[in-house]
Amino acid sequence: MTALFRYTVFPVLPGLDQTEIPEGLSRARSIMAEPDYMDADSDELIRPKKMINPVKTSRNHQDLHRELLMNQKRGLAPQNKPELQKVMERRKRDQVFKAQKEEQEAHMKRSDLEVELMKRRETLEQLEQEQHKIEEEQENTPEFVKMKSNLRRTKQEMDGQERAT
Template identity: 50%
Template structure:
């Protein structure tokens, strides 16, 4: 008695083996037939070509097709939603007087920084950008 013999018995058409036989030997029955279309060489090549030509994100968003303006607007919308959620969570929690005072000061400081940025002349902003790029260039040269 060999496995080839038992496989031969199980592969006879639609005949099912005795359930006691399958329990004892652990044989599940005849194998499922392969789909001749899927197993054909031309189908496999076509599938491979489609998989390589198709962009698959794999959990990463592919935003290269979108124009820059659209991406910026989406980013702003996302930031606004995040801020609204934070405000709602803060409203739900009980805030101590000390924490409220600290938040007020922090908000005032942020508003002052924003006003300073808007009030600064354009050449100052450009100069800051140039400083940032020149520092990055020096670090790259040293490395």
């Protein structure tokens, strides 16, 4: 195989006469010319240049790429979480930490009087809850049960008055 005008041309096989090859085929191979745009000494044409990717040339991209390569060499896998999710988790963690810290400071600064008032408030709240439960139970009981308890109470009061006299 030989190259003619930068194109490969197949040689004539040995044992075949030139008369056996069709005229159009042999003539086409010898007539092919090099295209005009392939000339190296043509100054009129503007040579294409590779486009510059602004992302790859940016300093942030280069730093990130370098960091990823270093982590890969160390064997550290990059986290799959997006940056926004990381920021939100960090913020939430900071808020929880701050709330716990404020709560601890509030417990430390309480005086004996405040502690006693807190205990009393808790006991009052418990009493109120018990009263609400009793009221709810009374509301749920049927009417005839309420009337029966009222009759018993009045009967006991009358018996108590008769004994007193």
